[in-house]
Amino acid sequence: MHPSCHLTVLILCQVEAGEPWTELSVEKRLDEYRGRQDKYRGRSFNPIVGFGPNGAVIHYKASEATNARINASSLLLIDSGGQYLDGSTDVTRTMHYGEPTDFMRETYTRVLMGVIDLGKVVFKKGATDSRLDILARRHLYEVGLDYLHGTGHGIGVFLQIHEGQNK
Numbered sequence: 001m002h003p004s005c006h007l008t009v010l011i012l013c014q015v016e017a018g019e020p021w022t023e024l025s026v027e028k029r030l031d032e033y034r035g036r037q038d039k040y041r042g043r044s045f046n047p048i049v050g051f052g053p054n055g056a057v058i059h060y061k062a063s064e065a066t067n068a069r070i071n072a073s074s075l076l077l078i079d080s081g082g083q084y085l086d087g088s089t090d091v092t093r094t095m096h097y098g099e100p101t102d103f104m105r106e107t108y109t110r111v112l113m114g115v116i117d118l119g120k121v122v123f124k125k126g127a128t129d130s131r132l133d134i135l136a137r138r139h140l141y142e143v144g145l146d147y148l149h150g151t152g153h154g155i156g157v158f159l160q161i162h163e164g165q166n167k
């Protein structure tokens with residue numbers, strides 16, 4: 001299982017039990033878990049762990065001043081990755097440890113629909129990401145929503161993790 005899977009289950013149990021998880025403690029635990037893996041050589045980028053409104057801040061970096069305590073009433077975004085001898089990773093997960101609102105369910109589902117459409121598309125070699133981007137956004141556009149960010153990027157191997165595509 002991927003280390004972030006263990007961690008999200010652990011947080012779920014402990015948030016329910018009232019344990020004081022915060023954005024910074026999640027970050028620290030991610031490093032610890034990845035650090036136990038054989039081929040791990042370090043972070044592939046600074047993790048983004050954002051709870052509630054912080055999760056909507058693009059490229060958010062938790063600090064002592066902003067560090068939110070995680071509870072069961074909003075969404076937790078974890079975007080992190082590692083450099084491994086056999087590859088680099090960039091994994092994003094969105095969790096809710098209570099009862100998501102209808103709006104959270106709808107937007108999460110519409111984003112997921114876009115991801116599935118992108119995963120299924122057959123495209124010609126040389127198609128640029130800007131040609132495929134609409135597939136990811138269309139289910140959001142249908143209800144007047146959007147996201148203020150690119151849809152994807154290259155990962156590379158032991159590079160900067162946000163690589164341009166090969167043209």
Ligand SMILES: *[C@@H]1O[C@H](CO)[C@@H](O)[C@H](O)[C@H]1NC(C)=O
Pocket residue numbers: 051052053068069070071072073074
């Ligand atoms: C949960 O966290 C959010 C965001 O930090 C905060 O606004 C809210 O008051 C918290 N709710 C509870 C029940 O602690």
